[in-house]
Amino acid sequence: MTRDVLAIRHVPFEDLGLLEPLLTTRGYRTSYRDIVEPITQEAALAPDLLVVLGGPVGVYDTGAYPFLKAEQQAIAARLHAGRPVLGVCLGAQLVAAALGADVAPTGRTEIGYGPLTLTDEGRGSVLAPLDGVPVLHWHGDQFAVPVGAVRLAETPGFPNQAFSIGAHVLGLQFHLEADHTQIERWLVGHAHELAGAGVDPNRVRADAEVHGPRLADAARHVFEAWLDGNE
Template sequence: MSGRRAVALRHVAFEDLGLLAPLLRERGYDVDYLDAGIDSFEPDALLAPDLLVVLGGPIGVYQEDSYPFLVDEIEGIGRRLAAGRATLGVCLGAQLMARALGAEVRATGRTEIGYAPLTLTEAGAASVLAPLNGVPVLHWHGDEFAIPDGATRLASTPGFPHQAFQFADHGLGLQFHLEADYRRIESWLVGHAHELGAAGLDPTVLRAEAAAQGPWLATAAKQVFETWLD
C-alpha cells in the first residue's frame, strides 16, 4: 500500500527512527520528522499522519516550564490517542503518551542504562512483544511512568516495573529503546557522555554490549515492529 504518511516526533537528533525507518519505507510510508522546539506545530497537526512515532530524549515530561513545547506535544498526543490513531512511543515518547492519558510520570533518582532482558507479563507474552522474551534490550532512562487507566502493562524489569503498555489497539508505549541501531551506538555514547559520566558508566562496556547483543536484538525488534505495523 502506498500514500501512507508516518511522522516521527524527535527530541534529539541521534535518537531517530533507527531500525524502524527502513521497515516503514518497505511498507510504503512516506516518513517525515518533526523536531521538537524547532519545528512549530499546533496540537491538531499530530492527528493527520497515519502513524505517529514519538521518540526519546534527555528531558522529563514534567519540565514544561523549561521546555514549553512539551505542552503542545502532550495535548496533541492525547487528542490522537482519543481519536484512535496509531501511535508508538519510545522512552520519553512513552512517557508523553502516559502523561497524555492522565498517568503520572516521575523522576526516580536512579538510572537504568545498558542491555538487560525484560520480564513479560502474561499479556505481554501474548502481545507483539513476544519475540523479546529473554532478549536483552537497550535501556536508557531514569524516569518512570504509571500505567494509564485503560491500558495494559506488558513488561517489567526489577528496577522499573512499568516497561511497556498497550492502549486499545492503536497505542504502544515502550520505555526501552527497541528502535536503536546497534551499529550507530557511538552517537549515543557521545551524545549522552555527560549522563554516562554522572552515572559512573563506562562507554567501553556499553560499546561491547551493543556489539554482542545488538544483532540478536535487531532481529527480535524487526519481528515486533513488523507485527505491530501489520
C-alpha cells in the same frame, strides 16, 4: 497506496533507526518534526502513524522546556481520536501523561543492555519476540500505566516498561528502534549522563556488539507485528 508517518524527534541521534527501513518497505513516507518546530494538534492528527521518540528531558520539565506542554496536548488529541501512536522512552512517558498517568523521576538510572520480564499479557502481545532478549535501556524516569492500558513488561528496578491500549497504542520505556551499529552517536550525545550515572561507555559499546544483532532481529518482528495490527 502511500501512507504517512510523522516522527517527533527531540535530539538528532534518537531517530527512527531500525524502524525506518521497515516503514519504507511497507510504503510509508516518513517525515520528522524536530522540537524547533512545535507540533500542533492538527499536525499530530494528520499522518497515518505518529511515532514519539526519546530525549533527555522529563515530561514534567514544562517550565524549562515549554514545548512539552503543546506536544502532550497534540498527542492527547491523537489518542482521543483513536489514531495509531508508538511512543519510545520520553515518547512513551508523554503518551502516558497525555492519558492522565503520572510520570516522575526515580532518582536512579537504567542504562545499557539488559533483559525484560514480559508479563502474561506481554507474552501474548507483539512483544513476545523479546522474551529472553536483552534490550537497550536508557532512562531514569518512570511512567505509571494509564487507566485502561495493559502492562506488558518489567525489570527489577522499573516495573512499568511497556503498555498497550488495543492494537493502536504502544508505549515502550526501552529502545527497540536504536541501531546498534550507530551506538557511538548515543555514547557521545549522552556522554554527560553516562558520566553522571557512572556508566562505562566501553561496556555499553561491547554489549551493543554482543546483543545488538539479536535485538535488531527481535525488534523487527515486534515492529512488523505492530504495524500489521494498524494497517
